[in-house]
Amino acid sequence: MTLWWIGDVLLIVVVLPVVIYLLKGVLDAARSIVPSVSRIAAAAQAGSKDLDAVPLLLTTQAHVKTTVEVVAGYGGSLDVIIDDAEEE
Amino acid sequence: MPAAGVVLIVAVLLIVLALVYYLVSTIVALRQITAGLDEAIAGVVEIIEKSAPVEEVVKDINANLDAGVDLLEGLLVKKAGLVDSMGLVDGLYPGAAAAGLRNFPDSTAIEAPRISEVYTKGTLTLARLGREAPIAAASPNGPVLRNIEGGSLDARSLYPEARQSRPERLARSPVIGTNAPVQYPPSEARGGTPPGDDELEEKGQWAETAAEGIVPAELGGSDAPREMLDEDPELGSEALGETTGSDAPATESGIDPTAGDEADATSDGGPAPTEEGAEPDLKDAAAPPRQVDADDRS
Numbered sequence: 001m002t003l004w005w006i007g008d009v010l011l012i013v014v015v016l017p018v019v020i021y022l023l024k025g026v027l028d029a030a031r032s033i034v035p036s037v038s039r040i041a042a043a044a045q046a047g048s049k050d051l052d053a054v055p056l057l058l059t060t061q062a063h064v065k066t067t068v069e070v071v072a073g074y075g076g077s078l079d080v081i082i083d084d085a086e087e088e
Numbered sequence: 089m090p091a092a093g094v095v096l097i098v099a100v101l102l103i104v105l106a107l108v109y110y111l112v113s114t115i116v117a118l119r120q121i122t123a124g125l126d127e128a129i130a131g132v133v134e135i136i137e138k139s140a141p142v143e144e145v146v147k148d149i150n151a152n153l154d155a156g157v158d159l160l161e162g163l164l165v166k167k168a169g170l171v172d173s174m175g176l177v178d179g180l181y182p183g184a185a186a187a188g189l190r191n192f193p194d195s196t197a198i199e200a201p202r203i204s205e206v207y208t209k210g211t212l213t214l215a216r217l218g219r220e221a222p223i224a225a226a227s228p229n230g231p232v233l234r235n236i237e238g239g240s241l242d243a244r245s246l247y248p249e250a251r252q253s254r255p256e257r258l259a260r261s262p263v264i265g266t267n268a269p270v271q272y273p274p275s276e277a278r279g280g281t282p283p284g285d286d287e288l289e290e291k292g293q294w295a296e297t298a299a300e301g302i303v304p305a306e307l308g309g310s311d312a313p314r315e316m317l318d319e320d321p322e323l324g325s326e327a328l329g330e331t332t333g334s335d336a337p338a339t340e341s342g343i344d345p346t347a348g349d350e351a352d353a354t355s356d357g358g359p360a361p362t363e364e365g366a367e368p369d370l371k372d373a374a375a376p377p378r379q380v381d382a383d384d385r386s
Contacts, residue, residue, distance in 0.1 A: 004092030023110030037124030044131025
């Protein structure tokens with residue numbers, strides 16, 4: 001009978017608090033991850049939205065090509081109308 | 089059942105309840121984490137898809153810009169020479185010459201000449217564009233390209249002489265009116281001939297208006313062809329009058345031509361004196377003075 005009581009006391013005083021402590025730690029860790037994941041998701045969506053301007057790079061690409069062509073034409077004209085530097 | 093057994097059962101129940109509560113809570117939290125990660129993964133995938141063509145496009149842009157830089161650097165060095173190029177670059181962007189030109193590694197070792205301080209703006213270009221420009225011509229005072237003051241003054245001589253010497257009075261605008269060097273006689277004459285120089289001098293400035301004429305016929309003046317005029321011109325020939333176009337005297341008897349240039353209609357013209365008692369021609373009768381004039385005299 002005494003062993004029964006000793007087992008009850010151990011179960012209530014030692015095992016139950018230890019189980020509760022461990023489970024609470026797991027739960028707290030899991031809950032602490034939730035806001036971090038939410039922030040990551042928000043950041044990913046914001047980053048995706050920032051990249052909406054990426055298609056404009058195609059326009060930039062075309063403009064740069066046109067500009068370089070104009071510069072080439074201008075430079076070619078200057079090459080014709082201006083004498084080269086004298087050789088030293 | 090002994091009391092110890094009951095306590096044992098209660099203790100086990102408590103442990104199970106604690107396990108259920110915390111495990112269920114953990115499951116809920118893990119589900120939230122899974123949902124958040126799914127959202128984040130979707131965003132990341134979107135980022136990857138959107139940024140996929142960036143590398144290719146940016147590489148193409150950079151290649152084009154590289155070509156532009158190569159072209160401009162090559163042109164600058166070809167036209168100005170490497171040393172002067174560094175001077176020009178440093179003149180535009182002080183300190184930039186230290187970085188040198190990308191395609192000319194030797195340019196970093198060049199001490200940039202102070203071109204912006206020696207050449208007036210555009211002088212170098214003018215010198216190279218115009219072989220006959222004064223600044224490019226040989227000067228007895230020595231070359232002006234390296235002479236700050238000489239270069240500046242010679243650049244002025246490139247402009248037209250009239251502006252350069254700054255005359256006190258430039259040519260005036262065209263003169264119109266009586267004293268204009270070029271006279272334009274009026275195209276129409278209404279009730280007389282245009283006044284000559286003597287008449288203008290005698291009558292003064294008011295006669296100049298007639299001398300300058302009015303709107304020429306070819307520009308739609310009142311004596312222009314009817315098809316050029318409005319449908320209902322304000323004044324016709326009936327109102328404006330017109331010259332007779334002949335030398336015939338206006339009166340029946342005319343002016344006595346024996347008086348010559350000194351003839352006066354009041355003494356040398358008019359009808360012959362009527363016989364005594366005969367009825368005078370009323371059309372030649374002088375108008376009586378106005379009543380107000382008669383009153384003033386009295």
